[in-house]
Amino acid sequence: MTSNSVYIGVDLAWGDKNLSGFCVLVPYKNSLKIIDIKLLKSIDDIVYEIQKYHEYKVYIGLDAPLLVPNKDGNRECEKLFNKDFAKYKISMLPVNRTILTKYNSNIRSEVLYKRLIEDGYKRDYNSDKVIYEVYPHSTIAMLFNNHKILPYKRKKGRDVGFVREQIDIYKKYLAKVVSPHKILKSDVATLRGQGLKDFEDILDSITCAYTIHFCQNNEARFYKVDDEDIFVTPISPWKVYVLKCADETLYTGVTTHLKRRVNEHNTSNVGAKYTRNRRPVELIYFENCDDKVEAMKREYAIKQLSRKEKLKLVDV
Template identity: 65%
Template sequence: MDIYIGIDLAWGEKNLSGFCVLTPHANKLKILDIKLVKSIDEILQEILLYKEHNIYVGIDAPLVVPNKTGNRDIEKNFNKDFSKYKISMLPANRDLLTKYTDNIRSEELFLKLSACGFKRDYNSSKVVFEVYTHSTIAVCFNNYKILPYKRKKGRNTEFIKEQLDIYKKYLLDVISPHAILQTQLSPIKGAKLKEYEDMLDSLACGYAIYYCQYNKCKFYSIDREDTFVTPI
């Protein structure tokens, strides 16, 4: 069985990460599991539950970070390619990412997955790549425009909920009906709304790693090896 795992990884130890498990079913992806997880070891344990299958993992976080400051080549090249759509990636560097924890959590997860045989290669039976929710949503669903569902100055809770409703409808086009995609957002507030967003993001990550296996995509390299992939 082919298993697609999406992880919206929190940069800090105190925050929860969105985590989902998908598999192809009836021309869509079926949700086998979706939850919030905390530690890197817990995430690894959840992934390895499916070790007897082909596993494709998409993580919205930097897996390889050689640079102390500034941008990686991944961000530079992605931002150049997607500038016409006003979509960009934030800088990923060691100084920035170690503000949240002593180590870089995404790098730790990647190293542990690598030790378990995961490769940045779709020809492997155990695959891991960086993915990006914003470019996935824009290319696959939102006519090459960013969906403004992230909380920023000038966006109130009502607006965020409207965008999240659009988000879950997009996901229903490619994912079979599930309780998470039928959730009524009106009573959800505060941290619970952020947790819901994180779980939707994990679904977008899982869909991204699935989509890029079979459709037009672009790989961005670091240390001379493909590391990040996005629909184009």
């Protein structure tokens, strides 16, 4: 490997009898490359595979709860996530000790997390050993499926043919961001029963690894447990923003990269014509938007406000 960073995705099974998806990605040219992908059974197996990369910066995305402080109901991080993503009809199922201990007397994800803490893993992107919870459904929706849930999970009312179709769509989404690999060329039509479930878990492990990579340098939202970030998910990069110019006038625009765009307004001809003769400009306000259309509509609405109304909006 030429990169000093690896991105590991674990789609952790809740019970000891089931297999967990495990994937390792590394940066490769302008993409990501799968260097290992498999199904693993025990926590020991997972820890062993992770420890192979002890000489690298390791970023782990785990589709399972790292900490479960609540006996019943939802954790606070899930309540906040469900509130934020309700407009997309995306929600997480309740995570609590009552539910999870039905599968195992010890909650497997907590056991794994404690083992990894001993190896130096932290919920902090500034660490060389990073771990966060991730959620494949929100990643797929926000990055690939037009902010909608992809219904690839088997459940009542979904026959095998329908699930295969959705998993094939899922596979093609991942093929857009990961270099060619035989897993992503598999014929889903031949899969059924446990084989189809295993393939789903493998795809989820790729998504977990991709999520932890994407959120490192792109738009993401973090949620906390015990006052420390624990869960991360991609969000739409579109923003509407307001700048205060050197002459005290206000400028409103849209962007997918706020820091870069403000820098362009201040330093290059790529910035708006209006701001070139009014430098330096200062970012005083921004809003997240679902997509480009919403951002442009919101930009228009803000531009129709009076100066007094704009200042009230940005609370300057």
